[in-house]
Amino acid sequence: MASLVNCVDSSVTVMSGILKAMNFAALKHSFQKRKDAAGTPYINHPIGVANILFFEGGVKDLVTIQAAILHDTVEDTDTSFDEITANFGSEVTDVVKEVTDDKSLPSAERKRLQVVTAPHKSDRGKAVKMADKIYNLRDLQKSVPIGWSIERAQQYFSWAQKVTNGCRGINSNLEQILDNLYSNGKII
């Protein structure tokens, strides 16, 4: 995954790009909470996903980090892909597109599509997908969302594993974390 650890951007470009993406996502997710009992602000999730990519995955590619920060804005808020392109360019948009479910489809079909499309995503898309699942699996281990049975949480683990199996081969750090989660980390 050489392209995701290159450092071609200047420090000012990086500062600008991250601050702008953070502010954009925070405003867009303002009214949204995570599904946990504590009602954690939704923006904590994309911030956490970007942190997993950088600090645990070693991903230093600005486009990937911005896409991680923005990854749920189109799926979960009124944001359009055109808005992402206008603010962050087409490279970031391409990654966000790769990790955005089509909410017009039934939930089961969206889940099936995540599994079958994963192997065809770009390295950037695969990296964001893996970090997203790591965050969500850790969240599930901490507390099962309101309204979820233990079985539903277990099924999320099994399904996530099918998705991330399709993302293998581009980041061994993230793969190792996922393998540990799947082998040791199931909810009991």
Added chain:
Amino acid sequence: MASLVNCVDSSVTVMSGILKAMNFAALKHSFQKRKDAAGTPYINHPIGVANILFFEGGVKDLVTIQAAILHDTVEDTDTSFDEITANFGSEVTDVVKEVTDDKSLPSAERKRLQVVTAPHKSDRGKAVKMADKIYNLRDLQKSVPIGWSIERAQQYFSWAQKVTNGCRGINSNLEQILDNLYSNGKII
């Protein structure tokens, strides 16, 4: 304010420093909301203050940006200065200290101290203080917080002006924005 526009940090240092501060602040402010009717997540505020500094104030100094992201963690959450130092170093902590009220003091005394101490703060502390006030004044213009009278909001404008008058001379961009807010932007 030459020191606040230097770009001595590498892009990886900047990416690391901003992502870590964002995640730290988001976790610390998880259970806190802004005082607006919408109940905006508190983390939107420090993210917004950092954005004002960079995009409107032209401040590119990583220590200042990190201090902005962290500026309310000690005042409003269980965070200690030692924790800030352990995670972000003494330079960031020094700025956070400068913009942290002593909550053991009565509110009126804290407000008086902000006015009298402002001129003695570092350039970094002054910049964060101005951006913080810009964010809060714009918030007040959008909607008066729950439980606040119009008079209380007006008094906030007058008090903020006394504080930021003590911060003049280090960033003409931020000063101009504040001058416009004070002359045109009062709540009517």
